[in-house]
Amino acid sequence: MARDERELLTALHVSYIQNLGKSTDDLAYHLTAHLRLNAIYWGVTALFIMGHPEALDKDEVIRFIESCWDEEAGGFAPHPGHDAHISTTLSAIQILVTYDALDRIDVPRVAKFIISLQHPSGVFAGDSWGETDTRFSYIAVNALSLLGCLDQLDKDKTVDYIKQCRNFDGGFGRCIGAESHSAQVFVCVAALAILDRLDEVDADTLGWWLAERQLPNGGLNGRPEKLEDVCYSFWVLSAMSILNKVAWIDSEKLTSFILSSQDTEKGGISDRPGNVVDVFHTHFGVAGLSILGYPGLVDLDPVYCMPATIIEAKGLKKGWKNLERRQFK
Amino acid sequence: MHGVKRVRLTPEALAAKKLREQSKIKEYLALSDEVLSKKASKDWSREAFDLTTRILQVNPEFSAAWNYRRNILIRGIFPGSSATEINDLLTEELTMTTVALKSHPKVYWIWNHRRWCLENIPDGPGTEGEGVNGWRQTNWEREMFVVDKMLDADSRNFMAWDYRRYCLASMPVARPETAELTYTTRKIEANFSNFSAWHQRSKILSSLWASGKLEHSKSKEEEFKLVRNAMYTDPNDQSVWMYHRWLIGAGEDKELLEREIAIIQDLLDEQPDSKWCMESLVHYKRLLLQKHSSLLDAGSVTNDCRRLLSELRVIDPARRRRYDEIEKQL
Numbered sequence: 001m002a003r004d005e006r007e008l009l010t011a012l013h014v015s016y017i018q019n020l021g022k023s024t025d026d027l028a029y030h031l032t033a034h035l036r037l038n039a040i041y042w043g044v045t046a047l048f049i050m051g052h053p054e055a056l057d058k059d060e061v062i063r064f065i066e067s068c069w070d071e072e073a074g075g076f077a078p079h080p081g082h083d084a085h086i087s088t089t090l091s092a093i094q095i096l097v098t099y100d101a102l103d104r105i106d107v108p109r110v111a112k113f114i115i116s117l118q119h120p121s122g123v124f125a126g127d128s129w130g131e132t133d134t135r136f137s138y139i140a141v142n143a144l145s146l147l148g149c150l151d152q153l154d155k156d157k158t159v160d161y162i163k164q165c166r167n168f169d170g171g172f173g174r175c176i177g178a179e180s181h182s183a184q185v186f187v188c189v190a191a192l193a194i195l196d197r198l199d200e201v202d203a204d205t206l207g208w209w210l211a212e213r214q215l216p217n218g219g220l221n222g223r224p225e226k227l228e229d230v231c232y233s234f235w236v237l238s239a240m241s242i243l244n245k246v247a248w249i250d251s252e253k254l255t256s257f258i259l260s261s262q263d264t265e266k267g268g269i270s271d272r273p274g275n276v277v278d279v280f281h282t283h284f285g286v287a288g289l290s291i292l293g294y295p296g297l298v299d300l301d302p303v304y305c306m307p308a309t310i311i312e313a314k315g316l317k318k319g320w321k322n323l324e325r326r327q328f329k
Numbered sequence: 330m331h332g333v334k335r336v337r338l339t340p341e342a343l344a345a346k347k348l349r350e351q352s353k354i355k356e357y358l359a360l361s362d363e364v365l366s367k368k369a370s371k372d373w374s375r376e377a378f379d380l381t382t383r384i385l386q387v388n389p390e391f392s393a394a395w396n397y398r399r400n401i402l403i404r405g406i407f408p409g410s411s412a413t414e415i416n417d418l419l420t421e422e423l424t425m426t427t428v429a430l431k432s433h434p435k436v437y438w439i440w441n442h443r444r445w446c447l448e449n450i451p452d453g454p455g456t457e458g459e460g461v462n463g464w465r466q467t468n469w470e471r472e473m474f475v476v477d478k479m480l481d482a483d484s485r486n487f488m489a490w491d492y493r494r495y496c497l498a499s500m501p502v503a504r505p506e507t508a509e510l511t512y513t514t515r516k517i518e519a520n521f522s523n524f525s526a527w528h529q530r531s532k533i534l535s536s537l538w539a540s541g542k543l544e545h546s547k548s549k550e551e552e553f554k555l556v557r558n559a560m561y562t563d564p565n566d567q568s569v570w571m572y573h574r575w576l577i578g579a580g581e582d583k584e585l586l587e588r589e590i591a592i593i594q595d596l597l598d599e600q601p602d603s604k605w606c607m608e609s610l611v612h613y614k615r616l617l618l619q620k621h622s623s624l625l626d627a628g629s630v631t632n633d634c635r636r637l638l639s640e641l642r643v644i645d646p647a648r649r650r651r652y653d654e655i656e657k658q659l
Contacts (some may be wrong), residue, residue, distance in 0.1 A: 027350045030357055034392045081365040082393035129396060131441045168531065168575045177494050179487055179528040211648050212567060225522040225566040226485065229331070248654075250647035263335065276333040 008289060009262055013282060014052045017043040018265030020279055021056075033079045033171050037068055041091035042283035044098055048307045049298050064299050065092045066104065073128070074106075076112035086117055086128045088137045094147050094306055097314070111149040114140050118154065122161030123175070132240075134165055138187035141194050142304055145316060150194075159197050162188050170205030182213060182222040182235040189239045190303045193318045203243045210240050211248040218253030219272065229271045230261050230281045233288030238302035241291050244321040249295050251292045251323055258285045282291070293323035360384050361391075368397045373405025382425070389429040392438050399445060411452040416464045419446045421469065423559050427475055434479060440492055445473060447499075462501040469500045484516060494529075506542065509533050514555075521559040524568035531575050552576055557592065564596060564603045573609065580616030583624065589613060604645050607637045611655065618659075631659050 020043060023029040032039070040061060047055045067080045068088065075084030076092035089110060096102045114165045117125045117140065124136035137158055144150045165172045165188060171180025172188035185206065192198050213220040218238045219228025233254060240246045260273045260279070268277030269285035290300035299308035303318050311317055364384050381398040381580065383393055401420075407415055423446050429439050450468050452461040459466075473496055479489040497504060510533050516526035534552070537543040552646045553576060559569040573589075580586050590613050599604035614634050617626055638656050642649040 025351070025354070027349050027354050027357065030354055030361070031388050031390070033361070034390055064435040077393070079393075081369060083396050085392070097531040127396075128442065129399070129445065131437065131444075168578075169529070169571055174487070174491055177532055178491050179525055181487060207651070209571075211651050214647050223485070223487075224571060245651075248648055253647065265337075270330050270335065274335055276330045276335050278330050 003087050006256070006259060008050075008259060008286075008294060008296070009264060009267060010050050010052075011267070012264075012267030013262075013286070014047060014050060014055050014267075016263075016277070016282065017047055017279065018055055034082060036074060036079045037065065037088040037091045038078065040064065041095050042279045044095050045306060046279070046283040046286045048098060049286050049300050051296065058101075059096060062099065062101055062104060065095060068092065069105075072319055074109045076110075083127065084113065084185075086114060086139050086143070087126060089114065090143045094304070097146050097312060098306060105261075107147050107149070111144060111147050112154055113199050114143055115152055118157070122154070122157035124158075134162060134172060134184055134191075135174070135187050137162060138191040141191040145194050146304070146314070155195050155197075159192065159195055159200060162191060163200050166200070166202075169209045170202045171209050172206075179223065180209065182210070182220070182232050182239070185210070186235040186238045186319055189242050192311065193242050193303050193320070194316075196229055196318075198242070201243065203245070207240070207243055207245040210236050210243075210245065214249045214254065218255075218257035220249075220251065220254065227272070228257065230258055230269055230288070231271065231284040233258055234284040234291070234305070235304075237288050237291040238305065241302040241320045241322050242318070244319075246291065246321065246323050255289060255292050255294060261285060291322045293325045295326045295328045297325070299325070303324050348567060356389060359494045360387070364394055364397065368393070368400075371404075371559075375406065377401055378406065385429070389433050390436055395438050395442050397443070412453045415449075415451050416453060419450055420468065422446045423471070423475075429481065430475070431482075434483060434596040437488070440488055443472070443492075443601050444495065447496075454617055465501045472496050473500075477478070480516070482623055485525050487525065490525050490529065494532075496606075506533050506537055510537065517559070521545060522566050525572065527568050530574065532652055549576065553589075560593075560596060564600050564605055565603070570605045570609055574612065577613065577616070580613065580620050583617070583621045586613055586617055586621075590617075598629060602644055604641065607641050607644075611637050611641070615655070615659075634659055 006193050006268070020039070044056060044061065047053060065076065068076045068078065070077045070084035073084035075086070075089040078088045089137070092105070093102070093110070096104060117136065119125060119129070119132055123132045123134065124140045125132050126136050141150070141158065144153050162172065164176045165178065165184070167180045168181050172184045173179050173181060174184050178184070189201055191235065192200055202286060212224070213222070213232065215221060215228050217228060219230070220232040221228050222232045222235065237246060239249065258269065261270050261275070262268070263270065263277045268279070269282040270277045271281050286297070287300050287305060290297045291302055300306070300323065301308040301311040301317065302320050302322065304311050304316070360383060361382070364380050367380065378398065378401045381401065385392050385398070402418065406418065410418065423443060426439050426443050433439060447468060450465045453464045455461060456463065476489055476493045476496060479486060480493070480572055483489070497509060510530065513526045513530040513533065516523055519531070534543070534548065538545045538548065556569055556573050556576065559566065560573065563569070577586065577589060580598045590610060593606050593610055593613070597603055597610065600606065611634050614630050617625060635656060638652045641652050
């Protein structure tokens with residue numbers, strides 16, 4: 001039976017996430033093995049934000065993370081037998097911090113792996129093959145901060161590269177010269193927030209650009225004249241929260257847009273209404289709703305994209321501002 | 330999953346689909362296990378290379394298979410190959426990934442693999458005509474052709490644009506920037522909404538102006554003409570207004586600001602509910618107030634802004650809190 005799509009169908013989403021690991025009779029499950037560890041981070045975080053931290057077997061998750069360790073590189077691969085990458089290494093760290101199990105990894109070794117990926121220009125590479133992207137700069141900053149190793153980072157060099165990716169519209173791109181894109185805006189602004197260098201952001205111009213991401217149907221796009229997508233709810237809102245500008249868009253319309261992208265029969269959230277759901281959009285939809293103050297959800301820290309109380313307990317909280325949590329009517 | 334429609338299958342149809350997939354899963358997992366076990370045993374043979382071809386044709390997102398493939402080339406195949414053979418192998422890699430890109434235009438790993446190939450093209454052929462960069466130039470030229478095709482298929486593909494800038498910056502024989510300016514003109518004229526092309530244009534022009542290859546003030550006037558044409562064609566298109574804002578910049582030139590304000594006001598008179606006209610007028614009038622307040626009737630300009638902001642709150646209520654904040658700052 002179809003349920004009311006005006007509310008978040010938490011129970012359905014919890015069971016959707018719980019069942020993901022059991023979809024081994026689905027070809028898509030195997031074709032996405034290269035995203036497995038990221039997918040677990042998305043699932044775990046969405047569950048914590050929905051108030052169901054016990055929904056997955058913590059020990060099983062931790063054992064899986066340990067099986068992804070790439071001894072040669074000193075980082076985590078997305079899947080056993082694959083290769084270490086900075087992105088999956090952050091996912092491993094985020095899950096372990098969320099489960100309060102960071103003692104399961106060799107912190108100095110992982111920090112060394114991350115630091116080794118910084119290029120002379122200040123940007124970070126994803127792995128030893130050398131693809132560079134401001135995403136990887138954020139990942140390095142976030143991971144080193146969670147590991148308590150930020151003092152090992154050349155901060156000026158890191159900031160200097162990000163600064164050069166800023167465009168006239170206030171946004172940031174993947175690399176020097178690249179077009180502003182809201183996912184890159186999130187990573188650059190959040191990295192600067194962690195490094196206490198938000199002075200490098202032109203908050204009014206960027207706030208304007210971010211507010212103009214909202215389309216008449218309430219959804220947010222990632223760049224001018226593009227279509228809306230649930231995942232931008234997080235990329236755009238996180239940056240707005242860090243700049244204290246969430247009120248610059250219509251939160252009710254965005255909330256309705258995210259809710260209308262739920263699969264009301266089987267759970268999960270898709271990129272836009274009527275499409276196939278996945279754990280990526282489920283996570284970013286729930287994360288967006290938390291920033292919008294949706295009732296019953298746990299606070300999300302938009303800088304680290306993790307439960308806020310966990311970041312606060314580590315003394316890492318920055319000055320972001322989500323909308324106040326509303327009460328159920 | 331991006332852009333895939335949700336379809337409700339009956340339990341019978343679902344069971345049939347699962348059954349059909351079972352043999353595919355078995356085949357895929359066997360292939361994947363074989364690749365990963367050869368990778369673990371550091372097998373750099375031609376046979377292992379061919380296995381990576383097979384699995385990447387099924388799943389071009391399998392990042393570890395791309396890494397393994399490059400390792401096989403570097404450790405197993407290149408050492409026993411002549412420069413000509415290496416060039417042929419890399420050219421073959423580029424052809425293979427062109428096919429993969431057509432069906433997977435936004436897979437980072439495929440673009441990365443191409444970069445690696447291009448960066449490893451050996452010196453050659455060494456003939457008098459072509460010198461040591463002949464192979465390189467041939468491959469890079471073809472690469473620009475591929476990027477053109479990718480941007481014809483999706484003119485906003487940001488990976489293709491980033492890759493285009495990378496190619497332009499790294500080609501052995503650089504293309505003149507004026508050629509790239511012409512390219513952006515073509516893209517913009519095909520579709521004014523293509524902000525990616527406007528963005529690229531802003532970068533190219535900045536460089537041409539800084540180097541003095543284009544005369545700044547004359548060229549800027551031509552840009553105003555282009556953008557005005559686009560503004561009148563579709564006043565609701567953000568791309569155009571953002572580009573206009575870049576042309577105006579910090580608003581140091583009072584005369585220019587006033588001229589553009591008058592032009593936008595004319596357009597607003599024709600299109601009285603144009604949000605972007607009003608929004609831009611507020612921005613440029615605020616620049617007037619910030620930079621040139623002693624030279625104008627600040628009270629009347631401030632009142633204009635207030636009036637426009639109250640209209641904006643009505644026609645664009647989603648962003649009314651932003652308009653409130655701007656009004657407070659007046």
